[in-house]
Amino acid sequence: MSAVDFIETVSIEAPPDAVWQAIVDPNLASKYYLVPLSAIELTPGGRISYGTAEETLITGEIENFEPGVRLRHTFRFSRAILGTADDPMTTVTYLLEPSAHGTTLTLIHSGFPRENQTYTNIAEGWPAILHGLKNLLEKK
Numbered sequence: 001m002s003a004v005d006f007i008e009t010v011s012i013e014a015p016p017d018a019v020w021q022a023i024v025d026p027n028l029a030s031k032y033y034l035v036p037l038s039a040i041e042l043t044p045g046g047r048i049s050y051g052t053a054e055e056t057l058i059t060g061e062i063e064n065f066e067p068g069v070r071l072r073h074t075f076r077f078s079r080a081i082l083g084t085a086d087d088p089m090t091t092v093t094y095l096l097e098p099s100a101h102g103t104t105l106t107l108i109h110s111g112f113p114r115e116n117q118t119y120t121n122i123a124e125g126w127p128a129i130l131h132g133l134k135n136l137l138e139k140k
Contacts, residue, residue: 006109006123010130013102014137016068022133023071023094032132034125048073057081063091070095075109076118083117090118105130 012019022028029037035050035057042065050058060074072093077084090111097104107126112119 004112004115004119006112006119006126007106008126008130009104009106010134011099011101011104012134012137016096016098016103018137019096019103019105019133020068020071022137028136032136033129051078060089060092068096075122077121081117081121084121087116087118088113090122105133 022032024037024040024042026037026040033050036052037048038051038053038056039047039049040062041047042062044062044064046062048060048062049056055078057078059076059078063072063074065071070093072091075090075092077087079085088111090109093108093110095106095108097106107130109122109126
């Protein structure tokens with residue numbers, strides 16, 4: 001099988017800076033993300049993790065970013081997520097572009113050698129997360 005990527009684009013009626021803030025602010029992210037953003041160090045090589053004080057469910061490292069424009073980080077489910085222990089590290093990229101009505105956000109989750117358990121999990125999770133982000137910022 002060949003490599004696969006998960007790509008989802010959503011239009012959000014909010015400026016790129018507001019979308020950016022909702023992605024990187026743990027208090028805002030906890031309102032729409034399926035798992036709380038527990039740590040983010042916005043510096044190349046900084047850590048990013050999602051989970052609770054008791055259990056980290058997703059870990060990664062910031063690769064690069066430009067506030068209001070792009071965030072790229074690695075992604076791996078913890079061992080608590082069944083069936084993902086042997087899956088490789090993947091990469092999440094958020095691309096924010098100004099649009100006539102706010103922001104076009106493109107999420108690219110890449111690095112899958114095939115549709116493994118991590119891919120199955122994120123293919124179900126990302127649409128719900130992006131829908132929640134849109135609703136939060138549009139106050140729906």
